[in-house]
Amino acid sequence: MESRQHVVLPPDRYPVTIITLRVDAGQNVQKDDVLGIYEYQGTVMVKDRESQQERPVQKRVKEELRSQWTGRIDKVAVQPGQTVTDPREPLAIVVEPCGHLIQVRGICATCGKDLSIGDYMGNDMTRATINMAHDALGVTVSRDVAEKLDKDTSERLLKERKLTLILDLDQTVVHATVDSTVREWKADPSNPNYPFLQDVHVFGIPHYQTHYVKLRPGTREFLADMNKIFEMHIYTMGSRAYANKIAEIIDPDRTLFKNRILSRDENLSRSFKSIQRLFPSDQSMVVVLDDRSDVWHWSPNLYKILPFTFFVGTGDINALPTDPPPAQRRPSLNAGGLNSGPDEKSDEVEEVEESQEVLAQLEDAQHHALEELEKNRPLQKLSEETEKDEETEPMNIDESRAGAEQATPTSVTQPPADHQGQSPRTQRRRPVLSENDRELDRVKQVLLDVHKMFYDVQDKEHAAPDVRKIMSQAKSEVLQGVKVVFSLVFPTNVDPSTQDLWLGAEHFGARCSLELTDDVTHVVTVEDCSKLMVVEATK
Structure with a gap:
């Protein structure tokens, strides 16, 4: 070419x-x-x-x-x-x-020239430095090609009246654990948690523990509905093997995501995610759904969902064992993308090389964290603590039976439990698991509204709007007129304006402060309300 x-x-x-x-x-x-x-x-x-x-x-x-x-x-x-x-x-x-605009690990995909061989003027690998692929095959393109691909994608989606949805996995649509207590409870019909575990998926990953995965209630219906108005991508901090296993569960016939799956193995960074990794020049039609805002630097494309926690005592098994410090910068509507100069591109290359050096250490840290989780068995400990508490609380057996029957999911058909031969303690055990999460119902309506607002503007103005502005405007109206004062919430050695609570309140239209004034409408504090500011606010 x-x-x-x-x-x-x-x-x-x-x-x-x-x-x-x-x-x-x-x-x-x-x-x-x-x-x-x-x-x-x-x-x-x-x-x-x-x-x-x-x-x-x-x-x-x-x-x-x-x-x-x-x-x-x-x-x-x-x-x-x-x-x-x-x-x-x-x-x-x-x-x-040939301009060598598309390369595969230093080889031109058009003419086959080895571009890694250079001279005193450098080599031609720098002509194609943008990785837009979902895999780790090493395909990179030039800025011009990246812009053309993004433009082609946008034009196709406009014709199909769709947007792009980047979907996180852990604690967004699934919750996973390696706590082997799940295996025991899942095989024990007499266990009060048994009904909630029958649809838990079990799989193994080489060199890792057995994984137990629960889909968030309504996930399949949510994905089917979103597929009608979004082109969906998976973007997870889990490994490629983990991402593929989850994709097999939520998209067994590969009609929802196809090959649009990006894992930490391709992302390279274990701390942050970037929309530019998939859409380097145009993010105006991209919506991100994730339970964490910090990994996206509070991107205006993000809609933060409430974390899904089913296996009590287990968080996100693919998060860093120790979270990185929050980025010391304010979020911006400027998505950046391809506006960086040559010096910035070289910085990006150095950052990738640096992350490769620490990747093995992070993998070891995660292995250790999962081993600790498997050994500590938080579900078993919680169950034992619950039983100890119940020993001091007399409970009617019939009420216990009725409560268990009400807690049983409608999707699980189970014969009536036979309580003959069981001790009163066994009969009155209460489940520690529950299925009362309905967050996806709420999020579904929000995303439907975003899609409608986008195409309403498109139809009226005959020009593609920016989903970031639509979402930012909608968010800013939620807490409009609210002024929040934070008391004893943040450490004294950090800038509160960089913390998630503060940023989240501002994104939804609130004004934030550390000082109590006459126009304060809400006070956010810790459980101990003996602080003078809180006492004054209640007067």
């Missing part, structure tokens, strides 16, 4: 004067060939004869204009003696036989 390249000079050279030219239009050139000679006003260091110290001196400097590419001279845009002042104005245009 031919590629047109503009011959320009570094901005600090301008204005430049062309002295001579050595090429004409139609002539073939090699990389590093001299195209001409130019002159500019430069600064050189000259040693003073008396003081013997160097000082800067302005001087006319002549340099060679060299081609950075191999190809054909399509146009020579300057003449000898001409002075050029605009760094954006090309001095010449070179047409390459």
Whole structure:
């Protein structure tokens, strides 16, 4: 695929004067060939004869204009003696036989050239540094190609009247544990938690413990409905093996997500997620659904769902054992994307290399955390504590039986329990698990509203709106007119405006403060309300 390249000079050279030219239009050139000679006003260091110290001196400097590419001279845009002042104005245009715009691990996907081999001018791997793929095959593209792919995706979705939904897994639509107590309870019909565990999925991952996974109530119906108005992607901090296993459960026929699954193995960072990883140039049609806002830096694309906790005592098994410190920056509507310069791109490469170095340590830390979870068995401990408490609380057996029957999910058919031969203690055991989560019903309506608002604007203005502005506007109206004062909530050594509670309140339209004033409408504090500020607020 031919590629047109503009011959320009570094901005600090301008204005430049062309002295001579050595090429004409139609002539073939090699990389590093001299195209001409130019002159500019430069600064050189000259040693003073008396003081013997160097000082800067302005001087006319002549340099060679060299081609950075191999190809054909399509146009020579300057003449000898001409002075050029605009760094954006090309001095010449070179047409390459291949621009190496799509690469696979340093090999051009078009011409097959090994781009990792460079010279003093560098190599051509830097032409395609953007990874938009959901896998770890190493496919990278140039900025121009990334912009075209994003544009094509947006146009296709507009025709289908869809948006994009990036979906987290853990504690968003599933909850997982490695607590082996689940296996015992799942196989024991006499256990009061037995009815809630019959639809728990069990699978193993090489080098990891057995996983027990519970779908959030309403997940299948939610995904089926969202598939009608969204093109859905999975983005998880779980491993690729874990993500594939969950996808097999929630999308067995691969009609919902297809291959649109991104795991931590491809993300490389174990601390943060990035929309630009999948949509580097256009995030205006992307909605993110996740139970954590910090990993997204409070992106305006994010809708934060309440965490789903079914296995009591277990959190997110794929989160870092110790959460990273919150990012010390304010969230912004500017999504960034492809607006970074060459220096920023090199920083991104260094960050990836750095994360690779610590990846093994993080994997070891997670292995250790899962081993501790499996050994501690929090469900078993909680059950034992509950039984101890119940020993001091007399309970009518018939009431216990009725409560258990009411707690049994309607989707599970179970014969009446036979209590003959059981001790009173066994009969009155209460379940520690429950299925009363209905968060997806609420979130479904929110996402339906976002989709409707987006396409209402699209139909009215005949131009694609920005879902970030729609969501930000809707959020800001929730707590409009509310002023919240936080008391004893944040450590004294951190900036409260960077904390999740503060950021969340502001995102939903509230004003936040640490001082009690007459216009405060709400006080948020810890359980101990003896603090003077809280006492004053209640007067």
